[in-house]
Amino acid sequence: MAEKHIDEISGVETTGHEWDGIRELNNPMPRWWVWTFYATILWAIGYTIAFPAWPLISDATTGMLGWSSRANIATELASAKQAQAGMVDRIAKSSLQEIMADPQLSQFAIAGGASAFKVNCAQCHGSGAAGFVGFPNLNDDDWVWGGTADDIYQTIAHGIRHPGDDETRVSEMPAYGDILQPEEIKQVAAFVVNLTGTPADAGMVEPGKQIFADNCAACHGEDASGNREMGAPNLADAIWLKGEGEAAIATQIKSPKHGVMPAWLPRLGDPAVKQLAVFVHSLGGGE
Structure with a gap:
């Protein structure tokens, strides 16, 4: 039997292992730590038996207790819907004006609309x-x-240019790149910029004004303030949807981009759309 080696500095027995003159001390873990470790192993085995744990080919072990997080969430959602049912029914039977006039309904609609907005609209x-x-x-x-x-x-219910919805909002700006000459497009862009800022070439404003009157005023108005019935935006308020600056305006005139918004009524239902409408109206830009 090999003689035990004791480290001279610490006085602790070594394991007999040595690397490049360095010996490994034999310092076992405290017994309480070892027993705690064994207890965690037993706890883990018991947990995997009691609760869903082990993945299978197409499913997973269900556990002896029959509990699942999915079923738990479904129960909580059902309880939440039941608790909200009365308010949702009231919203379904009320007009938007009645909802906003009722502080309790309005608060509920704004909270519900904010939640629906984050899920469906924030993207x-x-x-x-x-x-x-x-x-x-x-x-x-x-x-x-x-x-x-x-x-x-x-707008929320029927969307913008949503295919298959007869009530969807539709406005189509022609591609003036097929109608006007490149120089004329620059002149119109200079006129539009001049409404709220300073164009690169002030000499283009007057001819651009005439071209605007001949081609654009029918939808955007003679003063370029827009026409909401036609979905023609206000060009005189320095708020730009498709991009700011003379070049961006010229690009939109030449080859306009037409956005699409889904019709949310078939997806969310009338009460949710009403809540969204009340929420968006409450943001500060409602009329």
Whole structure:
């Protein structure tokens, strides 16, 4: 039997292992730690027997207790829907004006609309509804189709250029690259910029004004303030949906981008769309 080696500095027995003159001390873990470790193993075995744990080919072990997080969530959602049922029924039977006039209903609708907005609308309009290029800011008072609660409901319910919905909002700006000459497009862009800023070439404003009157005023108005019935945006308020600047305006005139918004009524139902309309109206830009 080999003689035990004791480390001279610590006085602890070594394991007999040595690497490059360095010996490994034999310092076992405290017994309480070892027994705790064994207890965690037993606990883990018991847990996997009692609860869902082991994945199978197409399912997983269900556990002897029959509990599942999915069933638990389903129960909680059912309870929440039952608790909200009375308020949702009231919203379904009330007009938007009645909902907003009732403090309790209005508060419930705004909270529900905020939740629905985060799930369905924030991907395009942003979590704070401030929008992006091509997606309107819902916090300001600039509305292409109108900012009353009824207008907002119509837009959410039936969407913008949503195929298959006869009531969807539709506006089509012609591609003036096929109608006007490149120089004429620059002149119109200079005129539009001149409404709220300073164009690169002031000499283009007057001819651009005439071209605008001949081609654009029918939809955007003689003063370029827009026409909500036609979905023609206001060009005189320095709020730009498709991009800011003379070059971006010229590009939109030449080859306009037409956005699409889903019709949410078939997906969410009337009560949820009403809540969304009340929420968006409450953001500060409603009329």
